Amino acid sequence: MSTVSWITARGLLGRRRFLLLFPLPVLLVLLAVLSRVLGVDPSEWGPSVLVGLGLAVVLPVIALIVGTGVLGAEIDDGTVVHILTKPLPRWQIVLPKLAVAAGVTAVTVAVPLYVAGVLASSVRVGLALAAAASIGALAYCALFLALSLVTRRPVLLGLVYVLIWEGLLGNFVSGTKVLSIQQYVIALADRFAPTELLATDVSVPVAAVMSTLIAVGFTALAVDRLRSFSVAGETS
Amino acid sequence: MSVTSVEPKSTPAPTGSRLDLAGVSRWYGNVVAVNDISMSLGPGVTGLLGPNGAGKTTLLHMMAGFLAPSRGAVTLDGAPTWRNPEVYRRLGLVSEREAVHTFLTAYEFVLASARLHRLPDPTEAARRAIALVELEGAQSRRIGTYSKGMRQRARVAAALVHDPQVLLLDEPFNGMDPRQRLHMMDLLHRLGGAGRTILFSSHILEEVEQLSGTVQVMVAGRLAASGDFRTIRRLMTNRPHVFAIRSTDDRALAVALMAEPSVAGVELGQAGLTVRVSDYGAFTRALPKIAPARGIRVRQLVPEDESLESVFSYLVEA
Numbered sequence: 001m002s003t004v005s006w007i008t009a010r011g012l013l014g015r016r017r018f019l020l021l022f023p024l025p026v027l028l029v030l031l032a033v034l035s036r037v038l039g040v041d042p043s044e045w046g047p048s049v050l051v052g053l054g055l056a057v058v059l060p061v062i063a064l065i066v067g068t069g070v071l072g073a074e075i076d077d078g079t080v081v082h083i084l085t086k087p088l089p090r091w092q093i094v095l096p097k098l099a100v101a102a103g104v105t106a107v108t109v110a111v112p113l114y115v116a117g118v119l120a121s122s123v124r125v126g127l128a129l130a131a132a133a134s135i136g137a138l139a140y141c142a143l144f145l146a147l148s149l150v151t152r153r154p155v156l157l158g159l160v161y162v163l164i165w166e167g168l169l170g171n172f173v174s175g176t177k178v179l180s181i182q183q184y185v186i187a188l189a190d191r192f193a194p195t196e197l198l199a200t201d202v203s204v205p206v207a208a209v210m211s212t213l214i215a216v217g218f219t220a221l222a223v224d225r226l227r228s229f230s231v232a233g234e235t236s
Numbered sequence: 237m238s239v240t241s242v243e244p245k246s247t248p249a250p251t252g253s254r255l256d257l258a259g260v261s262r263w264y265g266n267v268v269a270v271n272d273i274s275m276s277l278g279p280g281v282t283g284l285l286g287p288n289g290a291g292k293t294t295l296l297h298m299m300a301g302f303l304a305p306s307r308g309a310v311t312l313d314g315a316p317t318w319r320n321p322e323v324y325r326r327l328g329l330v331s332e333r334e335a336v337h338t339f340l341t342a343y344e345f346v347l348a349s350a351r352l353h354r355l356p357d358p359t360e361a362a363r364r365a366i367a368l369v370e371l372e373g374a375q376s377r378r379i380g381t382y383s384k385g386m387r388q389r390a391r392v393a394a395a396l397v398h399d400p401q402v403l404l405l406d407e408p409f410n411g412m413d414p415r416q417r418l419h420m421m422d423l424l425h426r427l428g429g430a431g432r433t434i435l436f437s438s439h440i441l442e443e444v445e446q447l448s449g450t451v452q453v454m455v456a457g458r459l460a461a462s463g464d465f466r467t468i469r470r471l472m473t474n475r476p477h478v479f480a481i482r483s484t485d486d487r488a489l490a491v492a493l494m495a496e497p498s499v500a501g502v503e504l505g506q507a508g509l510t511v512r513v514s515d516y517g518a519f520t521r522a523l524p525k526i527a528p529a530r531g532i533r534v535r536q537l538v539p540e541d542e543s544l545e546s547v548f549s550y551l552v553e554a
Contacts, residue, residue, distance in 0.1 A: 003348050003351040003352050004352070006348070007337065007340075007348055010337075010339055010340070011337065011339065014339040015339075077335055078331065078333040078335030079335045079336065079337050081302070081329065081331050081333075081335060082335075082336075082337070082349065082394060083352065084302070084321075085300070085324050085327070085328070085329050085395070086321070086324055086349070086352040086353055087321050087322050087323075087324045087325045087353065087354075088321055088352060089321065090321065227319050228304070228319060229302070230297075230302060230303050230304065231297050231302040231303060231331070
């Protein structure tokens with residue numbers, strides 16, 4: 001494990017903010033278990049729990065907390081200077097941080113999604129959801145990590161993207177779905193395990209290509225922004 | 237406390253490193269924070285003195301490659317510091333912001349720095365750097381439990397772990413108690429003596445006086461004075477002073493003061509006397525003799541322009 005990822009992981013898991021990660025996944029599993037115990041037909045609760053809560057809320061929100069946290073928290077409290085005053089090419093800072101963020105997000109989201117998928121349908125659907133969510137975790141984290149270098153308010157901007165663009169506009173303006181990580185994840189999961197529970201207009205090739213482009217593009221943007229990182233110009 | 241027991245690693249490069257600023261300016265919109273500064277820093281300790289808001293931090297950030305100059309260039313041994321992480325092999329920075337990974341112990345923190353520098357023997361380098369700032373006793377405690385001065389030392393240790401040729405420190409003595417201050421001054425002094433290029437910023441005259449022979453004075457974004465500290469200090473003490481005086485008999489005191497060679501002018505107003513003094517030392521020695529001799533009691537004696545800003549702005553004019 002590189003020193004950068006070691007510090008990042010300790011910073012992420014050592015802060016109280018980490019506790020924010022647990023309520024949503026727990027809620028997801030609870031709802032799935034409850035629906036199953038009460039004997040509700042999966043076609044009734046599946047889409048709303050798996051997609052409406054799992055892929056539309058839990059995945060992006062966890063990725064937002066983690067993705068903006070791995071670098072954004074250090075920028076906020078100024079500790080980023082310690083890592084930046086080292087003769088490291090900047091990609092050697094961004095990539096380990098992205099790996100930690102995507103890894104933590106993937107584990108936090110994939111496990112409850114797998115459980116919920118199994119309860120709603122089958123092990124195959126559970127695995128498909130977990131795999132697609134992991135790919136989504138990488139794309140989301142790359143986006144949010146880059147956001148934390150582009151703006152001083154990455155969480156706000158990230159929420160706007162998740163809630164307004166993906167959540168609201170996606171329902172009314174179908175064209176926006178082509179630029180929605182959530183739709184890519186649904187398309188990919190549906191491809192891994194075709195099921196009635198998942199429905200999207202985005203094709204699998206588009207989803208695969210766009211996910212890759214987003215992950216690579218925003219990582220490259222983050223590396224470039226970090227190269228020109230300026231310490232806030234307040235004089236005291 | 238034995239402050240001389242630990243010596244910095246002996247210098248392999250006898251020449252040291254030079255940090256050069258050529259016509260460096262930095263502005264934010266319409267506000268000019270740093271205005272056309274040129275200087276060349278070589279081995280030894282240099283103080284960057286100036287009142288708060290003079291642009292010292294902005295200048296240091298540009299030196300350390302954390303801010304692009306709007307105009308001009310900052311180079312370390314000929315290589316630009318902006319967008320060039322390679323300079324950190326020879327450069328160390330202790331920023332003013334008290335930012336540390338509080339969840340790490342000092343040893344872990346310094347060791348992490350050594351590893352990030354890819355040093356051949358990170359454990360030994362970390363041990364040496366911690367010994368240099370005398371933090372061995374507390375090195376396995378979490379930094380979160382440290383006092384401000386100890387955190388500062390941990391940060392200095394992390395900045396020194398790769399034995400940099402150039403060390404930049406932004407207000408390093410803020411929040412330190414006198415003993416820690418003395419120790420830090422001694423450490424910087426020894427590093428400077430060993431051929432390192434040390435620059436520290438401060439808004440306190442005495443700190444600079446005690447530590448460095450060479451000083452760069454910054455006022456309102458400009459380089460106001462530069463050179464030997466004693467010359468600048470003389471300029472500062474010999475400048476005209478203005479005092480506001482209130483006494484039992486202002487008019488009689490005014491008459492008596494006009495006879496003094498050290499007094500350049502007296503103004504009698506509603507609120508008392510305003511006295512312009514050309515020789516600070518002579519006047520402050522004379523006043524306690526003049527007033528009692530005439531049965532006048534001085535109720536109030538206030539230097540009117542003792543703020544650092546006025547001292548510095550005098551230097552700009554000089």
